[in-house]
Amino acid sequence: MADIRDETALLTIELHTNLRQPWEVPPETRPGRVTVIGGGIAAATLAAALLKRGREVVLIERHPALAQEGSGNPAGIVMPRPAARNDAETRFFARAFRRALATYEELTEDAFSACGVLQLALTGKEERRLAAFLALGLLETAEGRMVGRDEAQGLTGARLPAGGLWSADGGLLRPRRACARLTAGIDRLMLGQEATALSRTATGWRISLANGETLESETVVIASALEAARFEVTAWLPLAARRGQITLTPPGTQSARLQAALVFGGYMTPLVEGRHAVGATFDHSAGGPQTVEAADHRRNLATLSEALGDILPDQPEEALQGRAALRAVTPDHLPLAGPVPDHAGWLEDYAPLAKNAHRGGLPPARWLPGLYVMAGLGPRGLTVAPLLAEMLAGQICGGTEALPGEEQALLQPGRFIIRQLRRQQGAAG
Numbered sequence: 001m002a003d004i005r006d007e008t009a010l011l012t013i014e015l016h017t018n019l020r021q022p023w024e025v026p027p028e029t030r031p032g033r034v035t036v037i038g039g040g041i042a043a044a045t046l047a048a049a050l051l052k053r054g055r056e057v058v059l060i061e062r063h064p065a066l067a068q069e070g071s072g073n074p075a076g077i078v079m080p081r082p083a084a085r086n087d088a089e090t091r092f093f094a095r096a097f098r099r100a101l102a103t104y105e106e107l108t109e110d111a112f113s114a115c116g117v118l119q120l121a122l123t124g125k126e127e128r129r130l131a132a133f134l135a136l137g138l139l140e141t142a143e144g145r146m147v148g149r150d151e152a153q154g155l156t157g158a159r160l161p162a163g164g165l166w167s168a169d170g171g172l173l174r175p176r177r178a179c180a181r182l183t184a185g186i187d188r189l190m191l192g193q194e195a196t197a198l199s200r201t202a203t204g205w206r207i208s209l210a211n212g213e214t215l216e217s218e219t220v221v222i223a224s225a226l227e228a229a230r231f232e233v234t235a236w237l238p239l240a241a242r243r244g245q246i247t248l249t250p251p252g253t254q255s256a257r258l259q260a261a262l263v264f265g266g267y268m269t270p271l272v273e274g275r276h277a278v279g280a281t282f283d284h285s286a287g288g289p290q291t292v293e294a295a296d297h298r299r300n301l302a303t304l305s306e307a308l309g310d311i312l313p314d315q316p317e318e319a320l321q322g323r324a325a326l327r328a329v330t331p332d333h334l335p336l337a338g339p340v341p342d343h344a345g346w347l348e349d350y351a352p353l354a355k356n357a358h359r360g361g362l363p364p365a366r367w368l369p370g371l372y373v374m375a376g377l378g379p380r381g382l383t384v385a386p387l388l389a390e391m392l393a394g395q396i397c398g399g400t401e402a403l404p405g406e407e408q409a410l411l412q413p414g415r416f417i418i419r420q421l422r423r424q425q426g427a428a429g
């Protein structure tokens with residue numbers, strides 16, 4: 001089964017290589033050092049993918065340790081994202097889940113534990129949606145199968161109102177530990193250093209640091225989440241902040257038996273360092289540092305008890321701990337991963353799209369040579385990062401493409417420039 005899928009994927013790659021729009025054809029690869037700005041799961045998975053390809057990698061993170069922002073939760077869930085429609089987006093998320101398992105299974109168990117994930121089908125509609133997703137055949141049985149309530153209770157150790165989609169190979173990632181393992185062997189880990197500006201040189205990029213020093217690199221990947229848009233050449237990237245808070249609760253008699261992660265709109269993990277992580281809120285935010293709010297604990301626990309009844313006893317507020325952070329999201333809820341366009345050059349070269357959205361014969365894309373971005377990973381960043389990293393490492397170093405052209409096109413940052421131009425035609429017409 002896997003072989004047939006791989007062959008289909010290869011055929012699709014060939015087909016789409018031929019059909020690519022000029023702005024979908026990535027730039028030529030270039031040799032030399034790669035510097036990654038950021039120190040979360042995006043930067044760490046990318047560093048690992050580049051190191052595997054024998055590249056010299058430098059990583060710059062503004063905090064004194066890795067994974068202090070979006071990737072700083074004690075644990076996050078790695079699971080499939082079910083959707084009933086067989087389109088490129090659904091295929092991308094299924095492929096990303098499979099890639100995440102392959103990457104994280106190589107880590108030690110203290111960084112990733114494949115404890116299993118149950119996505120509960122609390123309504124008939126939800127059950128049909130999950131079943132329709134499985135019927136697309138994008139996952140192996142260990143990655144996803146429907147289970148009834150009795151089996152689900154046996155697998156998870158919890159008293160449940162329903163069964164659902166069971167991913168035996170899914171599980172819990174401890175992002176801080178994962179980032180440390182993934183970056184082991186890196187050539188230069190520059191912690192406590194903030195990149196403040198980027199400028200082009202004859203052979204690549206000069207990175208200015210907050211301490212006044214500079215660093216040169218043939219290739220730079222901006223993997224700094226919301227901050228990816230702080231540089232002059234990337235200021236147009238459409239990134240927005242969504243605040244998330246998790247609640248860390250002591251167990252009750254029933255919940256202490258939980259062996260797998262439960263997902264029900266919110267989620268609940270098995271015990272991690274003596275506490276369950278219950279989450280997560282998802283709210284608009286103006287950015288900036290985040291403090292833990294008692295009202296958000298109440299919302300997390302209300303969502304939990306609405307779905308799972310009395311799995312946890314009432315918790316006094318002082319028993320609760322938590323963590324709040326920002327997710328970086330994009331207008332179409334898909335990450336930004338790929339080469340960085342020459343923004344002004346694209347507006348000029350592709351201006352005809354504002355008159356005729358389907359205009360052909362347009363020139364090859366002007367790229368900022370050696371500059372890439374990996375940001376906007378959103379609420380599923382731990383799951384999608386390894387595949388994005390493979391794709392980018394392939395674009396940077398050459399070699400087999402990690403995903404078909406139509407899926408690469410979904411992710412490439414320049415899609416927002418093309419959409420903006422095409423919308424102008426809509427407005428004019």
Ligand SMILES: Cc1cc2nc3c(=O)[nH]c(=O)nc-3n(C[C@H](O)[C@H](O)[C@H](O)COP(=O)(O)OP(=O)(O)OC[C@H]3O[C@@H](n4cnc5c(N)ncnc54)[C@H](O)[C@@H]3O)c2cc1C
Pocket residue numbers: 037038039040041042043060061062063066067068069070071072073075076077078193194195196223224225227228243244245246279280281324325326327328374375376377378379380381382383384
């Ligand atoms: C509450 C919550 C729950 C979540 N749960 C899950 C889950 O269960 N499953 C899942 O898959 N995903 C989950 N996510 C999403 C996931 O955690 C994020 O998508 C992911 O961690 C983003 O990783 P990142 O590396 O892009 O960003 P970050 O981890 O934010 O890393 C960016 C890094 O760049 C650094 N940086 C920024 N600017 C500069 C600069 N100029 N110079 C140097 N360094 C810089 C920052 O300090 C930061 O460390 C959750 C997120 C939240 C907030």
